[in-house]
Amino acid sequence: MSKPPSVLFVCLGNICRSPLAEAAFRQEAARVGVEVEAESAGTGRWHIGEAPDRRAQAVAKRHGIDISAYRGRLVSREDFHRFTHIVALDPDNLRVLHALSPADATAEVSLLLDHVPGREGEAVSDPYYGDLSQFEETWADVALGSAALLRKLAGGS
Ligand code: 4NP
Secondary structure, X not given: OOOOOEEEEEEOOOOOHHHHHHHHHHHHHHHHOOOOEEXXXXXXXXXXXXXXXXXXXXXXXXXXXXXXXXXXXXXXXXXXXXXXXXXXXXXXXXXXXXXXXXXXXXXXXXXXXXXOOOOOOOOOOOOOOOOHHHXXXXXXXXXXXXXXXXXXXXXXX
C-alpha cells in the first residue's frame, strides 16, 4: 500500500491562514475517514515558534478544533521531499514556493483555491488586519479548499 498523502499548507506568517487550512483539512479527513498527514508553515520569519493568532484560535474552536498547540515554522527545502503536496494559500506565497523548490522536488505544489471550480487563481483572504468576521471568511475559504483537495487526494490523484 502506498503512503498516505501528506500536505503542507503555506501562508506568510503561519499564524492565521495556513493553521486554519491545516485544521479544516484534518477535520474533513477525519469526517470522511481518510488517512492523511497535515502540517503548516510560513514563508516569513516573524512568528516562528508562536501559537496561532488568538482570533484564528477562536474561529477554529468555534468550528470544533483546538489549534492552540500548533507552532509557527518556516517552510524549508526539505519539505519539498517530505510532503507529497505543498499548498499555498495565495498566489504570492505560491511564487515564493516555486522559487524555493529544489530541482528534484517530489512534492506537487499548488494553490489551494485552484482546487475549487470557479475560484481558480484566487487568494484565501488575509484576515491579519481584519476582525473576527474576516477570520470566519477565511475559515469558509479554507474549509471549501481543503474539502476539494481531499476529494482529489482520496480519488487517487
Ligand atoms: P498569515 O497572516 O500569513 O495568514 O499567517 C499574517 C500573519 C502575520 C503577518 C502577516 C500575515 N505579519 O506581517 O506579521
